[in-house]
Amino acid sequence: MSPTSADPPAAATVTPSDSTGLCEAALEHGRIDGGYLVFDDGPPALGRALQDGMFLVDIPADVAVATGDAFAEHFFRGPTSPPYGEFRDITSDSFGDPLLGFHQRANKSEQFLLERRFWDTRFPDEMTALGEAMTRLSSHIMAGVLAYSGIPYDRWGRATGDCVLLGGTYHLTFNHYLPTHLDLGLNPHQDDGFLTILRATTPGLEIDRGEGTWQTVTPPPGCFVVNFGLAMEILTSATRTPATAVLHRVSGQRGDRFSFAHFASVTQTPGADSGVHRYLPATGALERVCTAQDLLHSDYAASDVATGT
Numbered sequence: 662m663s664p665t666s667a668d669p670p671a672a673a674t675v676t677p678s679d680s681t682g683l684c685e686a687a688l689e690h691g692r693i694d695g696g697y698l699v700f701d702d703g704p705p706a707l708g709r710a711l712q713d714g715m716f717l718v719d720i721p722a723d724v725a726v727a728t729g730d731a732f733a734e735h736f737f738r739g740p741t742s743p744p745y746g747e748f749r750d751i752t753s754d755s756f757g758d759p760l761l762g763f764h765q766r767a768n769k770s771e772q773f774l775l776e777r778r779f780w781d782t783r784f785p786d787e788m789t790a791l792g793e794a795m796t797r798l799s800s801h802i803m804a805g806v807l808a809y810s811g812i813p814y815d816r817w818g819r820a821t822g823d824c825v826l827l828g829g830t831y832h833l834t835f836n837h838y839l840p841t842h843l844d845l846g847l848n849p850h851q852d853d854g855f856l857t858i859l860r861a862t863t864p865g866l867e868i869d870r871g872e873g874t875w876q877t878v879t880p881p882p883g884c885f886v887v888n889f890g891l892a893m894e895i896l897t898s899a900t901r902t903p904a905t906a907v908l909h910r911v912s913g914q915r916g917d918r919f920s921f922a923h924f925a926s927v928t929q930t931p932g933a934d935s936g937v938h939r940y941l942p943a944t945g946a947l948e949r950v951c952t953a954q955d956l957l958h959s960d961y962a963a964s965d966v967a968t969g970t
C-alpha cells in the first residue's frame with residue numbers, strides 16, 4: 662500500500678506546477694484472458710510495461726467498477742448522504758492502525774483506506790465483492806509478471822509473501838481531491854507494494870518518464886491503470902526484465918476529482934511481516950532485502966497520512 666503523498670525524493674526533478682501542455686504517456690495495454698495476462702502486441706509488451714512501470718489493463722467483467730466509483734464520490738459526504746457518506750466518521754481509532762479509515766490531507770484531499778482483513782465486517786457486501794475481484798485481478802497480473810521474469814513457480818509463494826496466491830496484504834483506497842490552488846493534489850511518490858490497480862476517470866495522474874520529464878495518464882473508461890511498486894522493483898531487479906517502481910503524482914485540481922485503487926503487498930499483518938525478497942536468477946535464490954514496513958517508511962514511499970501534511 663502506498664496511499665499518500667511523500668516528499669519528492671531529492672533526485673527527482675519536478676516540472677513547473679502548471680501541468681498543461683504535458684504529453685500523454687504511450688502505455689502498453691493488456692487484458693486478462695482465461696486467467697492469463699495477455700497483450701495484443703505479444704509478450705514483449707509486458708517487458709516494456711515493466712520498464713515503464715505502468716500499463717493499462719481492460720477492466721474484467723467481474724469487477725463492478727461502478728460500485729467503486731459511487732463509493733469514491735460519496736464516502737466523504739457524511740452520514741446524511743447514504744449509502745456511503747457514513748464512512749467519513751470511520752477513523753483510524755477503530756482499527757489500531759493509523760493509516761486506515763478516513764483521513765483529510767491539508768485541505769487538498771480526503772481518503773478512505775481499508776485493509777482486506779476488515780472488508781467483511783466494515784464494508785457492505787458489494788464493496789467486499791469489489792475488493793475481492795480486484796484482489797483476483799492483482800493475482801492474475803502478478804502471475805503474468807513472475808512467469809515473464811523467469812521466477813520458478815515453486816518460488817512464487819516465498820517471493821511474494823503469498824501475495825500472488827491471494828494470501829498477501831491488500832488494501833482498497835478511495836480518494837477525493839478538492840479543488841485547490843495548490844500545485845499538486847498528490848506529491849511525487851512510488852507505491853511500496855508489488856502493484857497498484859488504479860481507477861481514475863478524471864485527468865490529473867502524471868508519471869515521471871525520466872530526466873525530469875512528466876507525462877499525463879488519462880485511461881480510457883474501460884481500463885484500469887496498473888503501476889509497479891518498490892517490492893516488485895526489488896524482486897525483479899536482478900532479472901533480465903526488471904520492473905520500475907514508477908514515480909507518479911496528481912496535479913492540482915480545479916474541480917473535484919475521484920479515484921480509487923487496490924494495493925497488493927507482502928503479508929504484513931501485525932507481528933507477521935514476510936519480508937521483501939530479490940530473486941537471483943544465477944542461483945535461483947531469494948535474497949531477503951528488507952521488511953514491508955521498511956518500504957512503507959522509506960523516503961520514497963513514506964506516508965504522510967498520519968501527519969496530514
Ligand SMILES: O=C(O)CCC(=O)C(=O)O
Binds near residue numbers: 865910920922
Ligand atoms: O489518484 C490517483 O490518480 C493516484 C493515487 C495514487 O497514486 C495512490 O493512491 O498511491
Ligand SMILES: [Fe+2]
Binds near residue numbers: 663850
Ligand atoms: Fe500511488
